[in-house]
Amino acid sequence: MDGLYGDLVMDHYRNPRNRSPISDADIEAEEFNPFCGDRATLQLKLDGRGNICGVSAQAEGCSIIQAATSMLCDQLQGKSLDEVAEIGERYRLALRNGAEGESELGDLRALQVVRQYPVRIKCALLPLTALEEGIKAYREKTG
Amino acid sequence: MTTTFNVNKIRNDFPILKQQVNGCPLVYLDNGATSQKPQSVIDAIVNYYSTTNSNVHRGVHTMSQQATDGYEGARAKVRQFINASDDREIIFTRNTTEGINLVAHSYGRQNIGPGDDIIVSNMEHHSNIVPWQMLCEEKGANLRVVPIDDAGELLVDEYEKMLSSRTKLVSITHVSNALGTILPAAQIARMAHAHGAPILFDGAQAVPHMPVDVQELDCDFYVFSGHKLFGPTGIGILYGKAEYLEAMPPFLGGGEMIKSVTFEKTIYNDLPYKFEGGTPDIAGAIGLGAAIDYVNDLGFDQITAHEDELLRYGTDALSTIEGLKIIGTAEHKAGILSFVMDLAHPHDIGTILDEQGIAVRTGHHCAQPVMQRFQIPATARASLAFYNTKEDIDALVKGIDRVIEVFS
Ligand SMILES: Cc1ncc(COP(=O)(O)O)c(C=O)c1O
Numbered sequence: 201m202d203g204l205y206g207d208l209v210m211d212h213y214r215n216p217r218n219r220s221p222i223s224d225a226d227i228e229a230e231e232f233n234p235f236c237g238d239r240a241t242l243q244l245k246l247d248g249r250g251n252i253c254g255v256s257a258q259a260e261g262c263s264i265i266q267a268a269t270s271m272l273c274d275q276l277q278g279k280s281l282d283e284v285a286e287i288g289e290r291y292r293l294a295l296r297n298g299a300e301g302e303s304e305l306g307d308l309r310a311l312q313v314v315r316q317y318p319v320r321i322k323c324a325l326l327p328l329t330a331l332e333e334g335i336k337a338y339r340e341k342t343g
Numbered sequence: 344m345t346t347t348f349n350v351n352k353i354r355n356d357f358p359i360l361k362q363q364v365n366g367c368p369l370v371y372l373d374n375g376a377t378s379q380k381p382q383s384v385i386d387a388i389v390n391y392y393s394t395t396n397s398n399v400h401r402g403v404h405t406m407s408q409q410a411t412d413g414y415e416g417a418r419a420k421v422r423q424f425i426n427a428s429d430d431r432e433i434i435f436t437r438n439t440t441e442g443i444n445l446v447a448h449s450y451g452r453q454n455i456g457p458g459d460d461i462i463v464s465n466m467e468h469h470s471n472i473v474p475w476q477m478l479c480e481e482k483g484a485n486l487r488v489v490p491i492d493d494a495g496e497l498l499v500d501e502y503e504k505m506l507s508s509r510t511k512l513v514s515i516t517h518v519s520n521a522l523g524t525i526l527p528a529a530q531i532a533r534m535a536h537a538h539g540a541p542i543l544f545d546g547a548q549a550v551p552h553m554p555v556d557v558q559e560l561d562c563d564f565y566v567f568s569g570h571k572l573f574g575p576t577g578i579g580i581l582y583g584k585a586e587y588l589e590a591m592p593p594f595l596g597g598g599e600m601i602k603s604v605t606f607e608k609t610i611y612n613d614l615p616y617k618f619e620g621g622t623p624d625i626a627g628a629i630g631l632g633a634a635i636d637y638v639n640d641l642g643f644d645q646i647t648a649h650e651d652e653l654l655r656y657g658t659d660a661l662s663t664i665e666g667l668k669i670i671g672t673a674e675h676k677a678g679i680l681s682f683v684m685d686l687a688h689p690h691d692i693g694t695i696l697d698e699q700g701i702a703v704r705t706g707h708h709c710a711q712p713v714m715q716r717f718q719i720p721a722t723a724r725a726s727l728a729f730y731n732t733k734e735d736i737d738a739l740v741k742g743i744d745r746v747i748e749v750f751s
Contacts, residue, residue: 204694205749237707237720238690261720262690263750317694 204317205263208310212267217274222256229334231326238262240269240327242334244276252276252284259327264311264320269327271307281335288328295321348645354730356381356637367700370738375520375679375726376704377570378551380634384574387633391626399625400599400616414625417632418615424635425565426556427582431614434581434588435623439547440470442566442581443514445618446543447474449591450564451512457483459511462540464489464497464526465716466519469709471545475514484511491716495522495671503534510540517549517565521710521722522671523654523679525549528560536561541587547571551728552650552677554643557582569627573728574634578627581618588614595620646729650678653727657736664743670722681708681722684743686750689721695749696723696742703739 225243232239238261245254255276259269275287290299291308299305299312314324354360357379362369371379391413397406399414418433427433436442451474455461461475465488472486479486487510489502497515506513513535518525528544535542543564549555550567557565564587569578583591593600593611597620602610611617638646657680661667666685684692693705704724707714714720725739 203698205691210749237711237714262688264690320690320694323690 204313204320206310206313208307209263209267209313212270212307213263216257216259216266216270218255218257218270220256221258222254225254225256227334227338229330229337231330231333233261233265233322233326238265238323238326240265240330242269242273242327242330244334249280251278251280253278257327261326262320262323264314264323265326268308268311268324271311272327272331275306275308276331281339284331284335288332291328292325295324348641348649350649350730350732353641354732356383357730358382358385360730364700364702365698370699370701370735370742372725372727372731372735372739373702373704374551374728374731375548375571375708375724377576378573378728379730380573380575380630381637383637384630384633388575388626388630391629396626398622410625413629413632414623417628417635420632420635421580424555424639425550425580425582426558428558429585432582432585432588434583434615434618435628436566436579436581437577437624438568438570438579439468439545439566440579442564442579443470443543443545444474445581445594446514446564446566446583447478449594449618450541450587451475451478452481453590453592455479455482455484455511458509459484460487460505460507460509461485462487462489462502462505462510462513462515462535464502464515465491466495466497466522466524466710466713467514467516468520468545468547469711471514471516472712475512485509488712489515491524493717495519495524495673497524497526497531499527499530499534502531506534506538506540508538510535510538512543513540514543514545516545516547517555518546518552518677518679519671519710519713520548520679521681521708521713521724522673523548523676523681524671524673525553525675525677528562532561548677548679551638553647563587569631569634572631572634573637574631575624575627577624578631580631585614588618593617593620597621599623641729649729650727650731653731653733653736654678654680656733657725657727657739660736660740661743664740664747666747667743670717670719678727680725680727682724683719683722684746687746689723691750692723692743692746695746696739699738699742699745701738701742 222243226246227244230241240259243256247253255273257273259266294312299309397410399411532542541563546567565582570576600620670681689705
């Protein structure tokens with residue numbers, strides 16, 4: 201049984217990327233899972249053209265939340281906010297239907313296995329929800 | 344009289360326990376969430392719908408009379424089960440949550456005012472916190488919380504200090520669902536009464552494990568759920584002393600709870616019907632009655648002895664696992680083994696155990712203040728019933744070994 205706990209998931213869980221906080225982030229978001237008290241916090245820094253030039257993330261909770269947070273952040277460097285929205289959609293679809301032929305998602309593809317564990321999909325989606333909320337709030341603020 | 348305790352024979356009475364889950368024999372250790380049902384309970388429900396189904400208390404025809412007899416017969420069984428003195432003191436509800444809300448709405452709104460205190464403990468289920476918070480907010484009253492120690496014992500001295508002439512109600516769990524602590528209920532009740540406050544016990548986790556005698560406890564209200572007592576979902580019990588229930592206004596208005604209705608004046612029905620507005624869960628009540636018969640046949644002497652031995656066996660086994668910590672180590676416990684592991688989050692423990700057919704609960708168990716008290720986000724919880732075996736515990740330990748393998 202590798203099941204949920206494949207090498208890539210365990211690697212991101214044990215060595216989460218992008219942990220160091222950003223002091224002057226443009227976008228900050230935090231999302232809780234009220235069901236279990238788990239938490240994902242994200243910070244993004246944008247360059248002059250509105251592309252992401254800095255990413256930081258912290259997650260507390262199970263291996264899936266931590267791995268998903270780390271994997272998602274890995275995909276964000278250099279992307280525009282529209283591109284981020286697209287990645288989010290792809291990821292959501294992969295969690296529902298699988299990620300066959302989906303090359304854009306990077307390590308996030310490994311999380312398509314969560315499909316087989318419906319109660320854990322919430323965990324895998326938590327950092328994405330945080331990211332989307334953060335971007336929404338940023339857009340409302342900056343018009 | 345009781346027969347000898349043969350756990351394999353008992354397991355045969357529970358069809359669901361023969362299931363395979365994820366290719367493994369089911370090891371059901373989530374009894375605190377809900378218990379499984381013996382065939383006799385399932386049969387009682389099927390039989391009711393197959394032969395008797397009618398509404399209660401409102402027909403002259405034969406089946407309606409039979410349904411009423413079954414429903415009222417179940418009430419009498421519940422009355423005996425908790426040794427209440429009168430059937431009128433047994434109110435059928437949907438579950439524990441509804442029982443507590445009934446008391447909060449009916450007794451609470453009539454008797455609690457600005458500046459009054461309601462006392463709960465730090466180890467309540469959310470259903471024994473939120474209704475009181477809502478009431479306090481509405482009335483300008485204060486919710487006071489009795490602290491617990493690191494073992495999960497109630498700090499009785501702190502409780503004593505908290506009681507005063509402002510205390511208008513004490514509502515405390517009899518057994519903690521997150522920690523397994525059995526609280527000193529009779530003492531808690533005596534102390535509340537010494538300050539003139541009525542006492543409600545949340546017995547959801549107590550009645551499946553130990554005999555409860557509401558007269559001996561001298562409690563004013565006692566609530567529990569049928570589904571944790573080997574009965575069906577959808578049926579629960581509120582016991583209240585008649586003197587309290589008589590003085591309380593109804594909870595839900597409608598049919599069944601009235602004697603006469605005109606647009607000028609409605610006369611409420613007598614106890615217990617005053618609190619049973621609308622058509623009740625008749626099959627549920629009859630199923631609960633069958634569950635109580637089943638438990639009575641086994642007898643609590645044997646149930647408690649078996650479960651105590653299992654709890655000791657499980658506690659010993661889990662204690663030897665490095666990096667595992669049992670949360671809730673009170674001297675008197677019932678049925679609950681809550682734990683955390685250094686290596687793995689409770690969700691991950693739950694998933695890996697599930698893959699081996701082992702059902703435990705993971706999360707905060709609707710008791711977030713307990714998690715905050717122990718500064719943990721969640722626990723994994725194995726909760727026992729009389730049909731569990733040492734083999735179930737051995738499977739749990741083997742399952743935990745697998746967690747360690749995956750995460751180290
Ligand atoms: C101590 C305690 N109180 C109350 C409840 C709520 O029971 P129900 O959901 O049946 O209303 C539970 C169930 O988990 C419980 O363990």
